[in-house]
Amino acid sequence: MDVTEIIESNYSISFDADSSTVKCNGYFRLRGSEEYAPMSNMLNDVADLKLDVVNMDLTELEFLNSSGINTLSKFVLRLRKIGASKLVIAATEQYPWQKKSLRNFQKLLPETEIRFS
Amino acid sequence: MTEKQAKKSSCSQPADLVQELERAQQKIAELESENRDLTLLLEMTTRHSDAVTEDLQQDKEDLEIMFETTVNHADLLEEELQQKAEDAIKESERKLRLIVEATPVPILILRRADNEIIYINARVPTLLDASPADILGQTLDTYIAAEGELQLILSDLDTDSSIDHRKTEVKSSVGRLSWVDMSLRTMVFDDENCVLVALSDVTDLVNFNIAASRFVPSEWLGFLQKNSIAELELGDHFSSENMSVMFSDIRSFTNLSEEMSPEENFDFVNEYLRRVSPVITHHSGMIVKFLGDGVMAVFPEHATDAIDAGIASLNEVAEYNLSRTRKGLSAIEVGIGLNTGPMMIGMVGYDQRMQGDAFSDAVNLTSRVESLTKNYGTSFLITADTRQSLPQPDRYDLRFVDRVRVLGKRQSLDLFEVFSADPEPQRQLKNETLEAYQSAVDAFYGGDYELAQSQLFAVLQKNPSDKVAWNRLLQVTRALDEGVSGGWDVTVMSQK
Numbered sequence: 001m002d003v004t005e006i007i008e009s010n011y012s013i014s015f016d017a018d019s020s021t022v023k024c025n026g027y028f029r030l031r032g033s034e035e036y037a038p039m040s041n042m043l044n045d046v047a048d049l050k051l052d053v054v055n056m057d058l059t060e061l062e063f064l065n066s067s068g069i070n071t072l073s074k075f076v077l078r079l080r081k082i083g084a085s086k087l088v089i090a091a092t093e094q095y096p097w098q099k100k101s102l103r104n105f106q107k108l109l110p111e112t113e114i115r116f117s
Numbered sequence: 118m119t120e121k122q123a124k125k126s127s128c129s130q131p132a133d134l135v136q137e138l139e140r141a142q143q144k145i146a147e148l149e150s151e152n153r154d155l156t157l158l159l160e161m162t163t164r165h166s167d168a169v170t171e172d173l174q175q176d177k178e179d180l181e182i183m184f185e186t187t188v189n190h191a192d193l194l195e196e197e198l199q200q201k202a203e204d205a206i207k208e209s210e211r212k213l214r215l216i217v218e219a220t221p222v223p224i225l226i227l228r229r230a231d232n233e234i235i236y237i238n239a240r241v242p243t244l245l246d247a248s249p250a251d252i253l254g255q256t257l258d259t260y261i262a263a264e265g266e267l268q269l270i271l272s273d274l275d276t277d278s279s280i281d282h283r284k285t286e287v288k289s290s291v292g293r294l295s296w297v298d299m300s301l302r303t304m305v306f307d308d309e310n311c312v313l314v315a316l317s318d319v320t321d322l323v324n325f326n327i328a329a330s331r332f333v334p335s336e337w338l339g340f341l342q343k344n345s346i347a348e349l350e351l352g353d354h355f356s357s358e359n360m361s362v363m364f365s366d367i368r369s370f371t372n373l374s375e376e377m378s379p380e381e382n383f384d385f386v387n388e389y390l391r392r393v394s395p396v397i398t399h400h401s402g403m404i405v406k407f408l409g410d411g412v413m414a415v416f417p418e419h420a421t422d423a424i425d426a427g428i429a430s431l432n433e434v435a436e437y438n439l440s441r442t443r444k445g446l447s448a449i450e451v452g453i454g455l456n457t458g459p460m461m462i463g464m465v466g467y468d469q470r471m472q473g474d475a476f477s478d479a480v481n482l483t484s485r486v487e488s489l490t491k492n493y494g495t496s497f498l499i500t501a502d503t504r505q506s507l508p509q510p511d512r513y514d515l516r517f518v519d520r521v522r523v524l525g526k527r528q529s530l531d532l533f534e535v536f537s538a539d540p541e542p543q544r545q546l547k548n549e550t551l552e553a554y555q556s557a558v559d560a561f562y563g564g565d566y567e568l569a570q571s572q573l574f575a576v577l578q579k580n581p582s583d584k585v586a587w588n589r590l591l592q593v594t595r596a597l598d599e600g601v602s603g604g605w606d607v608t609v610m611s612q613k
Binding site for chain 2: 064065066069070073074077096097100101104105107108
């Protein structure tokens with residue numbers, strides 16, 4: 001994997017190989033798939049690793065815009081298509097959108113587990 | 118051709134048939150094989166097509182899911198943001214109310230469309246003598262004393278979008294009036310175009326200024342180029358080369374007052390001043406000060422104002438006397454002296470206590486002139502300087518009285534009597550005898566005392582009450598008796 005983290009002033013996304021965890025923090029407010037491309041590429045690389053379990057830590061992701069959820073959706077879809085990994089999402093009830101929007105990922109990849117803290 | 122084939126073709130028919138059959142069977146076998154291949158191919162193609170369709174179907178489903186995911190998420194965000202925006206507006210309005218409530222000045226907000234008061238702070242009910250329930254829903258016009266004033270203020274606001282220090286009178290629900298200093302701002306409140314109005318009660322200040330103007334008239338402030346008495350400084354002054362000054366007082370006031378108690382004195386003086394003071398201001402004069410039973414006034418503009426004021430005062434006194442005699446009180450006599458010349462009006466005293474006054478030689482002289490009215494038996498004396506300042510002296514009933522000089526000074530001045538306010542019979546007689554009188558005067562100063570005497574006899578025969586003429590006659594007689602010496606024809610005034 002080339003890029004394992006993208007850190008900006010108000011958001012960051014990183015992949016920790018030891019724990020197989022993708023961590024998303026802050027405010028995902030980029031515009032369109034063009035701006036999300038670096039993130040998209042990184043997530044593609046994670047999917048291609050064909051890990052048994054992929055963890056996604058969204059507990060510190062306060063805000064996710066439409067293009068952002070689209071990018072994550074594509075990641076989940078890729079996981080299904082590659083077919084090697086199970087997805088476990090760590091979510092928080094602190095940010096109301098997570099309770100409502102994350103379950104859609106289960107429609108894309110039925111083996112997705114969402115754990116709320 | 119093989120041997121077998123040659124044999125066949127040339128002879129036996131059964132052998133041909135068998136051969137054909139064999140060939141036919143071979144063909145069938147070939148066709149069956151082909152058929153199997155095609156079937157297989159069809160199967161393969163169908164399977165592939167199904168697989169592709171299944172993939173596409175899956176992709177379609179995935180896209181639908183993703184689409185729904187994104188759209189639902191977007192809706193969610195939109196809702197959240199809308200809520201946040203509404204909350205922000207509410208919060209900012211809450212803060213506004215907090216600030217308005219905390220401000221110790223009456224503040225109200227009115228709807229621009231119909232001037233209806235939609236919000237007030239706790240100070241407003243006190244100002245308007247009404248409860249909030251009564252005030253809210255009223256238009257602000259209800260509480261502005263001057264009709265139509267609010268419209269004027271608001272149209273000014275349209276041009277400037279903010280107004281400060283607009284003074285206007287407010288009328289409370291019980292009709293109580295207050296002066297307010299208004300500030301107005303346009304704003305959006307509760308989604309409507311509104312006006313924020315802050316009212317600072319300046320009634321006390323305004324009332325104080327009004328009260329102050331009763332002690333230091335606003336014209337006085339104007340001359341000293343000050344806006345309020347608070348700005349007056351010791352030494353402030355106004356000079357003019359040509360101002361008229363008038364002294365007036367009640368003759369034999371001391372005698373009169375002896376007969377009255379202090380309270381009666383007090384009431385008497387005020388009654389008198391109440392009558393004559395407005396006459397002065399009415400003729401563009403300024404009362405400098407009250408001197409017991411008298412008044413010192415200046416007339417900055419025209420000497421005619423001063424003479425008119427003098428005549429009007431005497432008329433006023435005549436009327437006053439009518440009411441006095443009706444009540445069995447003695448009539449009062451008033452003397453007026455008037456002079457015109459350079460003088461200065463200003464603030465005199467000391468830092469902690471000062472008053473307005475007028476200064477110059479011309480002023481001092483006028484006081485002396487006034488006191489001479491008694492000596493000459495006339496009510497109203499003016500100096501030559503005043504007479505010269507008149508554009509049309511003939512408009513008035515004037516005649517020369519005497520030439521006088523203050524003891525110690527070299528310059529003499531001529532005094533004239535204004536008898537326009539004399540009782541009508543007197544006035545007429547004086548006019549009728551004016552020619553004879555004038556020639557008597559001319560004769561006297563020309564040294565022809567006999568002529569003077571005979572002219573005066575003629576005058577006095579017609580008008581025995583003419584005290585001025587009597588005085589002149591006295592002088593003529595003295596001249597005839599005692600003889601003359603240089604410069605003695607000038608009456609000397611001693612220093613007061």
